[in-house]
Amino acid sequence: MSITDLKLGEKAYIHSINGDNKLMKRLMALGCTEGTEICLKNCAPFGDPLVINLRGCDFCIRKKDAKNISIKDNL
Amino acid sequence: MKTAALIGNPNVGKTSLFNTLTGSNQYVGNWAGVTVEKKEGFINEDLKIVDLPGIYAMDTFSSEEKVAKEFLASGEADFIINIVDASNLERNLYLTTQIKEYKTPIILVLNMMDIAAAKGLEIDTDLLSEKLGVTVIPISASKGKGLDELKSLLERGNFLSVSNENDFQFHNEKEAYDYITRLLSTAVKKKDSSRQTRTEKIDKVVLNKFLAYPIFFLMLWLIFEFTFSWVGQPLAGYLSHLVDDVLVPALSSLLSGSSPWFSSLIIDGIVGGVGAVIVFLPVILTLFLGISFLEDSGYMARAAFIMDKAMRKMGLSGKAFIPLIVGFGCSVPGIMTARTLESEKDRKLTALIVPLMSCNARLPVYALFASVFFPGRETTVVFSLYLLGIGLAFLLGMLFKRTIFRKDEEPFIIELPEYKAPELKNLMNHTWDKGKGFLKKAGTLIFSVSVVIWFLSNFNFSGMTDINSSILASIGSFVSPVFIPLGFASWQNAVSLITGLMAKEVVLGTMGVIYGGSLASSIQTHFTPASAYAFLVFVLLYTPCISVIATMKKEFGVRMAAFSVTYQLVLAWVVSAIAYRIAMLIM
Numbered sequence: 298m299s300i301t302d303l304k305l306g307e308k309a310y311i312h313s314i315n316g317d318n319k320l321m322k323r324l325m326a327l328g329c330t331e332g333t334e335i336c337l338k339n340c341a342p343f344g345d346p347l348v349i350n351l352r353g354c355d356f357c358i359r360k361k362d363a364k365n366i367s368i369k370d371n372l
Numbered sequence: 373m374k375t376a377a378l379i380g381n382p383n384v385g386k387t388s389l390f391n392t393l394t395g396s397n398q399y400v401g402n403w404a405g406v407t408v409e410k411k412e413g414f415i416n417e418d419l420k421i422v423d424l425p426g427i428y429a430m431d432t433f434s435s436e437e438k439v440a441k442e443f444l445a446s447g448e449a450d451f452i453i454n455i456v457d458a459s460n461l462e463r464n465l466y467l468t469t470q471i472k473e474y475k476t477p478i479i480l481v482l483n484m485m486d487i488a489a490a491k492g493l494e495i496d497t498d499l500l501s502e503k504l505g506v507t508v509i510p511i512s513a514s515k516g517k518g519l520d521e522l523k524s525l526l527e528r529g530n531f532l533s534v535s536n537e538n539d540f541q542f543h544n545e546k547e548a549y550d551y552i553t554r555l556l557s558t559a560v561k562k563k564d565s566s567r568q569t570r571t572e573k574i575d576k577v578v579l580n581k582f583l584a585y586p587i588f589f590l591m592l593w594l595i596f597e598f599t600f601s602w603v604g605q606p607l608a609g610y611l612s613h614l615v616d617d618v619l620v621p622a623l624s625s626l627l628s629g630s631s632p633w634f635s636s637l638i639i640d641g642i643v644g645g646v647g648a649v650i651v652f653l654p655v656i657l658t659l660f661l662g663i664s665f666l667e668d669s670g671y672m673a674r675a676a677f678i679m680d681k682a683m684r685k686m687g688l689s690g691k692a693f694i695p696l697i698v699g700f701g702c703s704v705p706g707i708m709t710a711r712t713l714e715s716e717k718d719r720k721l722t723a724l725i726v727p728l729m730s731c732n733a734r735l736p737v738y739a740l741f742a743s744v745f746f747p748g749r750e751t752t753v754v755f756s757l758y759l760l761g762i763g764l765a766f767l768l769g770m771l772f773k774r775t776i777f778r779k780d781e782e783p784f785i786i787e788l789p790e791y792k793a794p795e796l797k798n799l800m801n802h803t804w805d806k807g808k809g810f811l812k813k814a815g816t817l818i819f820s821v822s823v824v825i826w827f828l829s830n831f832n833f834s835g836m837t838d839i840n841s842s843i844l845a846s847i848g849s850f851v852s853p854v855f856i857p858l859g860f861a862s863w864q865n866a867v868s869l870i871t872g873l874m875a876k877e878v879v880l881g882t883m884g885v886i887y888g889g890s891l892a893s894s895i896q897t898h899f900t901p902a903s904a905y906a907f908l909v910f911v912l913l914y915t916p917c918i919s920v921i922a923t924m925k926k927e928f929g930v931r932m933a934a935f936s937v938t939y940q941l942v943l944a945w946v947v948s949a950i951a952y953r954i955a956m957l958i959m
Contacts, residue, residue: 317783319433319782319783320783322429322431322433323428323429323431323433323783323785324783324785325544325545325546326428326429326431326466326545327428327429327463327785328462328463328466328545328549330545330546330549330550331546332546333549339575339579341579341584341677341678341680341681342579342581342582342584342585342678343681345680345681346677346680346681346784348579348677348788351463352460352462352463352549353460353462353463354460354463354787355571355787355788356785356786356787356788357673357676357677357680357784357785357786357787357788358784358785359680359684359784362783362784362785
C-alpha cells in the first residue's frame with residue numbers, strides 16, 4: 298500500500314521509500330523515514346498534487362512521487 | 373577578520389535575521405555558475421556574515437545545496453550561525469546534525485520562540501546546548517526579542533571555545549532522525565494542544581475545491597491592478613511626464629546656445645536613456661511589494677500547489693505560473709520573479725519563455741496595424757497574437773525541458789509553511805533590493821545601449837544628420853534582405869525593428885519619423901495585410917527589448933541572455949515566415 302491509497306485525513310506509518318535516488322534522498326532528508334507517522338492531508342482541486350504531513354510539517358508532493366512512499370498499518 | 377556562515381531551512385526567518393544583523397551593510401551577487409543569490413554583510417569591521425541559501429539538507433542535488441556544501445567544505449567560515457524554527461525543531465535539527473560534520477563552532481539560533489510558546493512548547497535550551505555541543509540562543513526576530521543578546525554574543529566571540537567533541541556520524545537519515553526524536557523527547561515538553569491550528573482553518577478555505585482558483589485569480593488580479601493601474605504604471609507615467617514635459621523643455625532652453633549635436637546628446641541620448649531606465653522602477657517596486665506579500669504570508673506555496681498540474685505539462689512547476697502572468701504586463705519583472713522558483717531548471721526555463729508572453733509595450737503596435745489592415749477584426753487579430761505567444765511558450769517549454777534541461781530534473785516537493793502576517797520591514801527590504809539591483813546592474817546596460825542607438829540614428833560618417841541618412845539607415849538597408857521571405861523587407865522596417873530594441877512601442881515612433889506624415893496611411897502603402905500580420909508576429913516574438921536582455925544578463929548571466937536573444941530571433945523569423953505564407957493563402 299502507498300500513501301496515495303489513504304483517504305484524506307488518514308494516517309499511517311511509513312514502511313519504505315522507493316523510486317529514484319534524488320527523490321528518496323529528498324524525502325528522507327525531510328524526515329520521511331521508516332516507522333514515521335505520515336498523514337495524507339489534502340489534495341489539489343484536480344486531485345494532484347497532494348499535501349502530506351510529516352513530523353509536524355505540510356509538504357506538497359506529486360502523486361507519481363507519493364506512490365513511492367509505501368505504508369503499513371493504518372492508524 | 374572572522375567569517376560566519378548563516379544557514380537554515382527555508383521559511384525560518386533567515387533573510388530577516390541577516391538584514392537585522394547587517395543592516396544596509398550588505399552586498400548581493402551570484403554564486404559562481406548558478407542562479408543562486410549570494411549575500412554578504414558585515415556586522416562590524418571584524419565580522420563578515422555570508423548568507424547561505426535556505427536548504428533542508430546537504431545532499432548536493434540542488435544548486436542551493438551544492439553552494440552551501442562547497443562553502444562549508446572550503447573552510448572559509450570560522451563559525452556557523454544555524455537558525456532554526458523553534459516551533460518545529462524535529463525537522464530543523466536534521467540540517468544541524470549534518471553541519472556538525474564540518475567541526476566548526478555552531479551558534480544555534482532558536483527563532484520563533486513566541487510561536488513555539490503559543491503552540492505550548494517548552495524548550496530546555498541548556499540541555500540542547502549540552503547534547504548537541506553548540507551554543508544555543510533563543511530569539512523571536514519578529515518581536516525583536518533576543519536580538520541584542522545574539523549581537524553581543526557575536527561581538528564577544530566567546531562561543532568559539534565551546535566544546536565541539538560531539539560530532540555526529542550517522543549512517544543514514546533514520547539514525548539521525550531517531551537521535552533527534554530521542555533528544556527532543558527530553559529537551560522539549562509539549563502541553564498537548566490538538567485543536568485545529570489557524571493555518572488549517574485558512575487552508576480549508578484557500579485550498580477548497582471550488583474556492584481555490586477564484587481566490588488565486590483574485591489575488592493575481594489585485595496585484596496586477598495595483599501594479600499596472602493603481603500605483604506602479606501611473607507613477608511610471610508621472611515620471612516620464614516629468615522627464616518629457618518638465619526636464620526636457622528646461623534643458624533645451626538651457627542648451628539653446630550650445631551646438632545641436634551637444635544638446636541632442638544630452639536630451640535625446642542621455643536623458644532619453646535615463647528615462648528608459650527609470651520608468652521601469654515604479655512598476656518593479658510595486659509588483660515586488662505584491663509578490664513579497666504573497667511569498668511572506670505563505671500563500672505563494674499554495675499557489676504553486678494548485679497550479680502545478682497545469683504547469684507540469686510544459687515542464688515547469690506550479691509556481692512558474694506567476695512569472696509568466698507577470699510577463700503579460702512586462703517581461704522585466706517577469707524574469708525577476710522567475711528567481712523565486714525553487715529549482716535552477718525552473719528558474720532558467722521560465723525566464724527563457726517569459727518574453728513570449730506578449731507584454732504591454734507590444735500592444736500599441738498591434739493596435740495600430742490591426743485597425744489599419746483588419747478593420748472590424750481587430751480583437752481577433754490581437755487575440756490571435758497573444759494565443760500564438762502562449763502556444764509557442766508551451767511548445768518551447770516542452771522542447772527545452774527535453775533537450776537543454778534534460779539532466780536537471782529535480783523532485784518537486786515544497787513545504788506549505790504556516791500562514792503569517794508579513795512584516796512591513798521585510799517587505800520593504802525585499803522590494804528595495806529588487807529595485808536597487810535593477811537600477812545598478814540592468815540600468816547601466818540599458819543606459820549605454822540607449823546612447824549607442826541615439827548615436828547610430830543621429831550620425832553618419834560625415835557628421836550629424838537625420839535618421840534617413842544615418843548609420844542606422846545603412847545598417848537597415850544591409851539587413852533588410854533577411855526580411856524578404858517575411859514580406860516586409862525595406863530598410864525603414866528594418867530600422868524600426870532595430871530601434872524597437874529600446875522598447876517595442878518605439879517601433880511605431882521610428883516608423884512615424886521615417887515614413888513621415890500620417891502613420892496610418894503611410895503603412896498602407898508599405899504593407900499588405902499578409903505582410904502586416906507577419907510583421908506583428910515578428911514584433912511579438914523577436915528579441916526582447918534591451919531592458920529584458922539586461923535583466924536576463926543580471927539574473928542569469930551573459931550566456932543565458934545571448935541564448936535568449938538568439939533563439940527568439942530564429943523563432944520570430946521562422947514563425948513569421950510561416951505566418952506570411954499562411955496569411956497569403958487566406959487573404
